[in-house]
Amino acid sequence: MSQPSTSPSVRPEQAADLAAARAAYEELRAGGLKLDLTRGKPSSEQLDLSDALLTILQPGDVKAADGTDCRNYGGLQGLPELRAVFAELLQVPAEQLFACGNASLTVMHDMVAHAMLSVLPGAERRWADEAEIRFLCPVPGYDRHFTICDRFGITMVPVPLTGEGPDMDVVEELVAADPRIKGMWCVPKYSNPTGESYSDETVRRLAAMPAAAPDFRLFWDNAYAVHHLTAEPTEVLPILAACADAGHPDRAFVFGSTSKITAAGAGVAFFGSSPANMAWYAGLAAAQTIGPDKLNQLRHARFFQDAAAVETHMERHRALLEPRFAAVYEVLERELGGIATWTRPSGGYFVSLQVPEGCASEVVRLAKEAGIALTPAGAAFPGGRDPRDSQIRLAPSFPTVDEVRTAMQGVAVCVRLAAAERAAG
Amino acid sequence: MSQPSTSPSVRPEQAADLAAARAAYEELRAGGLKLDLTRGKPSSEQLDLSDALLTILQPGDVKAADGTDCRNYGGLQGLPELRAVFAELLQVPAEQLFACGNASLTVMHDMVAHAMLSVLPGAERRWADEAEIRFLCPVPGYDRHFTICDRFGITMVPVPLTGEGPDMDVVEELVAADPRIKGMWCVPKYSNPTGESYSDETVRRLAAMPAAAPDFRLFWDNAYAVHHLTAEPTEVLPILAACADAGHPDRAFVFGSTSKITAAGAGVAFFGSSPANMAWYAGLAAAQTIGPDKLNQLRHARFFQDAAAVETHMERHRALLEPRFAAVYEVLERELGGIATWTRPSGGYFVSLQVPEGCASEVVRLAKEAGIALTPAGAAFPGGRDPRDSQIRLAPSFPTVDEVRTAMQGVAVCVRLAAAERAAG
Numbered sequence: 001m002s003q004p005s006t007s008p009s010v011r012p013e014q015a016a017d018l019a020a021a022r023a024a025y026e027e028l029r030a031g032g033l034k035l036d037l038t039r040g041k042p043s044s045e046q047l048d049l050s051d052a053l054l055t056i057l058q059p060g061d062v063k064a065a066d067g068t069d070c071r072n073y074g075g076l077q078g079l080p081e082l083r084a085v086f087a088e089l090l091q092v093p094a095e096q097l098f099a100c101g102n103a104s105l106t107v108m109h110d111m112v113a114h115a116m117l118s119v120l121p122g123a124e125r126r127w128a129d130e131a132e133i134r135f136l137c138p139v140p141g142y143d144r145h146f147t148i149c150d151r152f153g154i155t156m157v158p159v160p161l162t163g164e165g166p167d168m169d170v171v172e173e174l175v176a177a178d179p180r181i182k183g184m185w186c187v188p189k190y191s192n193p194t195g196e197s198y199s200d201e202t203v204r205r206l207a208a209m210p211a212a213a214p215d216f217r218l219f220w221d222n223a224y225a226v227h228h229l230t231a232e233p234t235e236v237l238p239i240l241a242a243c244a245d246a247g248h249p250d251r252a253f254v255f256g257s258t259s260k261i262t263a264a265g266a267g268v269a270f271f272g273s274s275p276a277n278m279a280w281y282a283g284l285a286a287a288q289t290i291g292p293d294k295l296n297q298l299r300h301a302r303f304f305q306d307a308a309a310v311e312t313h314m315e316r317h318r319a320l321l322e323p324r325f326a327a328v329y330e331v332l333e334r335e336l337g338g339i340a341t342w343t344r345p346s347g348g349y350f351v352s353l354q355v356p357e358g359c360a361s362e363v364v365r366l367a368k369e370a371g372i373a374l375t376p377a378g379a380a381f382p383g384g385r386d387p388r389d390s391q392i393r394l395a396p397s398f399p400t401v402d403e404v405r406t407a408m409q410g411v412a413v414c415v416r417l418a419a420a421e422r423a424a425g
Numbered sequence: 426m427s428q429p430s431t432s433p434s435v436r437p438e439q440a441a442d443l444a445a446a447r448a449a450y451e452e453l454r455a456g457g458l459k460l461d462l463t464r465g466k467p468s469s470e471q472l473d474l475s476d477a478l479l480t481i482l483q484p485g486d487v488k489a490a491d492g493t494d495c496r497n498y499g500g501l502q503g504l505p506e507l508r509a510v511f512a513e514l515l516q517v518p519a520e521q522l523f524a525c526g527n528a529s530l531t532v533m534h535d536m537v538a539h540a541m542l543s544v545l546p547g548a549e550r551r552w553a554d555e556a557e558i559r560f561l562c563p564v565p566g567y568d569r570h571f572t573i574c575d576r577f578g579i580t581m582v583p584v585p586l587t588g589e590g591p592d593m594d595v596v597e598e599l600v601a602a603d604p605r606i607k608g609m610w611c612v613p614k615y616s617n618p619t620g621e622s623y624s625d626e627t628v629r630r631l632a633a634m635p636a637a638a639p640d641f642r643l644f645w646d647n648a649y650a651v652h653h654l655t656a657e658p659t660e661v662l663p664i665l666a667a668c669a670d671a672g673h674p675d676r677a678f679v680f681g682s683t684s685k686i687t688a689a690g691a692g693v694a695f696f697g698s699s700p701a702n703m704a705w706y707a708g709l710a711a712a713q714t715i716g717p718d719k720l721n722q723l724r725h726a727r728f729f730q731d732a733a734a735v736e737t738h739m740e741r742h743r744a745l746l747e748p749r750f751a752a753v754y755e756v757l758e759r760e761l762g763g764i765a766t767w768t769r770p771s772g773g774y775f776v777s778l779q780v781p782e783g784c785a786s787e788v789v790r791l792a793k794e795a796g797i798a799l800t801p802a803g804a805a806f807p808g809g810r811d812p813r814d815s816q817i818r819l820a821p822s823f824p825t826v827d828e829v830r831t832a833m834q835g836v837a838v839c840v841r842l843a844a845a846e847r848a849a850g
Contacts, residue, residue, distance in 0.1 A: 039498070047496040051484035054720075059476035071472040071688040073464070101526055102718040109713040113538050117553070117577065128542070128553045144712075151712035152542065263496040266720040287569075287576035288534040293527040293721070295479075295691035 018424050021417040025366065028413045033371035035407040040192070040349035041398040042264050042317075043324075049316050050262040056302045057295065064301075070294035076286060079297040082268065088307040089225050090256045091238035092272030098281070099297050104257040104269040108219060109148050111253055111271075114284045115182070115215075116152060121250050121276040123215035127182060135219075136174060136184035138166040140352060140380030140391050142192040145185040145221070149382070156382035157181065161194055165202035172209045179212040183219055188236045190224035193352045193380055193393040195345020197234045207242035207251065218243075218252045225256055226314045229321060230346040240272065249274045258300060260349065261310065261317075268292075268300050324396040325351065327404040335412035339419055342394075351394040352380075353411075359418040360389045366414035372407050443849050446842040450791065453838045458796035460832040465617070465774035466823040467689050467742075468749075474741050475687040481727045482720065489726075495719035501711060504722040507693065513732040514650050515681045516663035517697030523706070524722050529682040529694040533644060534573050536678055536696070539709045540607070540640075541577060546675050546701040548640030552607060560644075561599060561609035563591040565777060565805030565816050567617040570610040570646070574807070581807035582606065586616070590623035593630045604637035608644055613661045615649035618777045618805050618818040620770020622659045632667035632676065643668075643677045650681055651739045654746060655771040665697065674699045683725060685774065686735065686742075693717075693725050749821040750776065752829040760837035764844055767819075776819040777805075778836075784843040785814045791839035797832050 062070050065081050077083070078099025087094035100107050116128040127133050134155040137146060149156050157174065159166045165188070175181055186206070188198040198206075206218060220239050228234070243251040250273070258267035271281065304310050328351050332342050343352045355363055360377035367374050375393040378386040394411070396404045487495050490506050502508070503524025512519035525532050541553040552558050559580040562571060574581050582599065584591045590613070600606055611631070613623040623631075631643060645664050653659070668676040675698070683692035696706065729735050753776050757767050768777045780788055785802035792799050800818040803811040819836070821829045 041498055044494060047487075047494065048484070050496075051487075054482045054484055054487070055480045057479045059473070059479055062472075062476075062479070069469060069472065071475075071691060073466055073684070073689045075690075103714050106714050113542065116542055117538065144715075147712045151709065259498070263720060264498045265500075265716050266496060266718045284576065287572045289528050289531050290569075291690050293691045293718070295688060296718070296721070 014420070014424050018420040021413070021420040024413045025370070025417045028410050029370045031370070033406065033410060035371065035399060035403055035410070036373040037395050037399070037404075037407055037411075038373050038375045039398070040260070040395045042260055043320060043398050043400075045320050046317055046397070047263060049313065050303065053262055053299045053303050056299050062295065062298065064294070064298060068294070070298045073290045075291040075294055076282060076289070078268075078292050079294055079301055082297045082301040083270075085301065085304050085307055085310065086256065086270055087272075089310055090222055090254060090270055090272060092240055092254050092270075096240070096275065096278055097270055097272040098278070098285075100269045100271055100292050102266060102269065102293075102296075103259065104221065104223065104255040104271075105144055107269050107271045108145070108221065108255055109151075110288075111219070111281070112148055112152055112154070112183075114281065115217075118280070118284055120215045120217070121280050130180070130182075132180045133182050134178065134180045136166070136171060136181060137382050138185065138191070139382070140193055140386070140393070141185060142187060142221070143379045145219070146382050154183075155180070158382055161191070161196060163194075163196050165196065165198035168202055168205045168209075172205065175209055175211045175216060177212060181211075182213050182215060183217050185219050185221065187221050187223060188239065189222060189234060190227055190345055190348030192223065192348060193350035195343045195348050195350060195352065197347075198236055200237050203237040203239060203242050204246070207239065207248060208246035216251065220252050220254045222254060222256045223260070224348040226310055227260060227317070227349070228314060228347045229318055229325060232346075234346055240274065244274070250276050253277065261313065262300060262303070266296070268297055321397055323401045324399070324404045327401050328394060328396050328408055331405060331408035331412055335409065336415055340415055349395060349397050351396065353392040353394055354390050355392060355415050356419045356422060357388045357390045359415070359422055360386060360392050362418040362421070363392060363411070363414045366417060367411055370410055370414065372410045372414075374411070439845070439849050443845040446838070446845040449838045450795070450842045453835050454795045456795070458831065458835060460796065460824060460828055460835070461798040462820050462824070462829075462832050462836075463798050463800050464823070465685070465820045467685055468745060468823050468825075470745050471742055471822070472688060474738065475728065478687055478724045478728050481724050487720065487723065489719070489723060493719070495723045498715045500716040500719055501707060501714070503693075503717050504719055504726055507722045507726040508695075510726065510729050510732055510735065511681065511695055512697075514735055515647055515679060515695055515697060517665055517679050517695075521665070521700065521703055522695055522697040523703070523710075525694045525696055525717050527691060527694065527718075527721075528684065529646065529648065529680040529696075530569055532694050532696045533570070533646065533680055534576075535713070536644070536706070537573055537577055537579075537608075539706065540642075543705070543709055545640045545642070546705050555605070555607075557605050558607050559603065559605045561591070561596060561606060562807050563610065563616070564807070565618055565811070565818070566610060567612060567646070568800075568804040570644070571807050579608075580605070583807055586619055586621060588619075588621050590621065590627035593627055597630065597634045600641060601635045601637055606636075607638050607640060608642045610644050610646065612646050612648060613664065614647060614659060615652055615770055615773030617648065617773060618775040620768045620773050620775060620777065622772075623661055625662050628662040628664060628667050629671070632664065632673060633671035636673075636676075641676065645677050645679045647679060647681045648685070649773045651735055652685060652742070652774070653739060653772045654743060654750060657771075659771055665699065669699070675701050678702065686738065687725060687728070691721070693722055746822055748826045749824070749829045752826050753819060753821050753833055756830060756833035756837055760834070761840055765840055774820060774822050776821065778817040778819055779815050780817060780840050781844045781847060782813045782815045784840070784847055785811060785817050787843040787846070788817060788836070788839045791842060792836055795835055795839065797835045797839075799836070
């Protein structure tokens with residue numbers, strides 16, 4: 001730990017604060033914790049909720065509703081009965097929805113790769129043949145979206161979030177003026193990490209705004225479509241319909257998955273879009289695969305007979321998540337009122353903590369030394385750099401409630417020390 | 426059906442042959458068959474062999490040997506215990522093997538896409554930045570390999586097969602002289618569709634030959650590594666070791682899968698290569714996925730405790746496949762001796778039938794009209810064009826033995842008619 005010497009101009013109460021904060025931190029560090037709040041991973045108890053999936057298919061019971069033997073090759077678009085269930089939840093007509101492999105991240109990556117190497121509907125050329133490609137990135141956002149941009153050399157343009165989605169005045173001006181802006185990452189509901197959802201006005205303006213690039217696409221990552229944390233689910237307008245209504249039918253690529261519904265990593269991902277985009281994607285996907293894992297799709301279709309069954313299942317997740325989020329708020333309110341601010345999301349997997357400017361990296365470093373793993377400061381920003389160095393993403397889903405409480409008490413100690421050190425100069 | 430008029434110069438016995446062939450064909454067509462020999466799909470009985478996979482994981486029994494909960498995120502390289510089993514069979518050290526998603530075709534496609542968009546070890550630039558990329562394509566070959574080339578605008582250069590793999594004099598000359606040749610498709614064992622395997626000399630020469638392109642790669646599709654049709658399995662030299670010995674450690678990308686071992690489309694694919702290629706791939710894959718479906722990998726690891734268990738399992742496949750292949754040979758020998766030639770593969774999924782030059786398209790057309798679906802003539806050649814129009818791929822795995830016999834009798838009728846028509850001019 002760095003131990004900056006206290007400057008002579010420090011007031012006596014500041015010095016006392018700093019001494020107390022240091023003492024608390026030394027006690028924390030001596031505790032030898034080993035806790036992890038880094039990633040939005042479901043807990044074992046959450047995964048247990050879907051264990052019936054493991055044995056839901058028996059020998060002799062492997063056929064889809066249309067008679068297809070799900071053990072064999074084929075079926076590029078995925079199982080119709082599973083697409084029917086998730087079409088409603090993802091607000092995409094079933095006939096415009098693909099059920100894919102185990103990760104929506106892969107589909108998102110592949111859509112960018114496909115656009116790099118094949119001419120998108122409406123595009124003048126392949127993205128690989130453009131001098132520069134830019135994506136708008138509402139911040140703070142999801143680090144893996146930014147990793148995809150990094151991987152393909154895409155310039156990321158940060159756009160502030162407002163609490164109702166991205167600042168649309170900024171977005172409209174940029175998209176209308178700059179033909180290099182080909183895409184925009186959107187997590188429309190319970191956004192990672194702020195938890196905010198896009199208002200109706202935000203959705204309508206995204207759908208309607210003029211774009212300088214004829215092949216501009218919204219990468220609509222509906223990762224938390226049914227992941228509510230309150231009894232009143234948030235509703236977001238359906239983006240495909242909004243785009244079609246606004247005369248931009250091919251603007252949106254919609255992604256989703258069951259990763260945080262059934263088994264993370266062993267679920268089913270989905271992709272939905274307009275008929276023109278679907279045809280484009282299907283032609284490319286046909287060179288990449290003979291078809292997805294239909295057995296796993298059939299497991300999911302048997303487990304969820306309809307969209308209502310998914311909603312009921314998600315209430316069980318909520319019952320496990322709520323006490324963990326409550327433990328976060330309880331500690332934050334008791335320990336950090338007046339020092340930090342934080343979100344209280346009505347869905348999703350994260351609490352976004354705002355610590356005093358210039359302190360986030362130091363908090364994460366202090367926590368790490370004390371055995372508490374936090375998402376790296378800046379991870380929610382393109383290039384890993386939070387210009388204010390104040391945002392920390394808290395992911396309370398995986399640890400037990402007691403572990404969340406203990407970890408958050410430790411985080412509070414680290415925030416107090418970092419803030420006291422900074423105040424002391 | 427086209428009915429070319431018999432030319433006046435036709436000898437009487439030719440005219441009689443043609444009349445008999447036409448009569449036989451009319452009888453066939455009147456039979457109203459609906460049979461399919463198009464694709465190398467396992468039969469239901471073969472898929473039944475792995476039905477224990479469906480229920481092999483029970484709630485509470487979802488952890489890997491190292492304690493990983495296979496229901497959750499993570500593990501980019503795939504399950505260690507499954508990689509250990511298939512490392513031996515695919516002749517790749519387990520630490521150099523990835524266990525991936527459900528299809529090796531996807532991994533092959535993605536390796537080309539990655540090479541297009543990122544600089545391969547040894548390469549001067551991305552393939553997307555080259556004026557032209559060429560791949561050597563041993564012919565007849567696997568149509569889906571050629572589809573990948575088509576999709577990426579790769580020029581395909583056909584190379585003849587010799588019965589011991591590609592003609593190495595031709596390959597060596599081309600690869601040494603042309604830096605545009607960046608890749609070569611290889612199905613080293615029980616090749617699709619000829620069934621031939623690469624001799625030790627072929628493997629050694631492929632590993633050792635000088636290449637004008639510093640980033641030349643063998644795309645080593647070991648699709649039929651354990652898919653024997655005789656009691657004496659064919660051995661092919663391990664390509665990674667051969668390349669390393671020859672001073673070209675990064676030359677080979679090795680692919681394989683359990684698609685024709687367990688469930689086609691719901692199995693596990695593998696990718697193996699040198700440490701440098703692995704590191705390159707892992708860096709790119711990390712942007713594409715958090716990890717593969719570990720539950721399905723755990724199912725496979727539980728089902729196959731070791732490589733010997735896979736070999737035993739493959740004997741059960743062989744017992745189901747052998748009578749189907751025998752039915753093909755039985756009909757071909759009885760009906761087409763002296764008219765056509767064919768392979769008798771010691772493994773794999775196909776019989777390659779050579780009909781008189783210029784007749785293959787007509788045979789496939791006639792068969793289709795009679796209700797027998799065959800792989801399109803020319804499908805085994807780049808661009809779908811067999812220069813001699815004489816090769817037909819027969820895939821007898823999926824139908825029952827009786828259906829194979831009936832279909833082959835129909836094929837024989839079609840070959841006789843096409844040959845008689847051609848002889849009649």
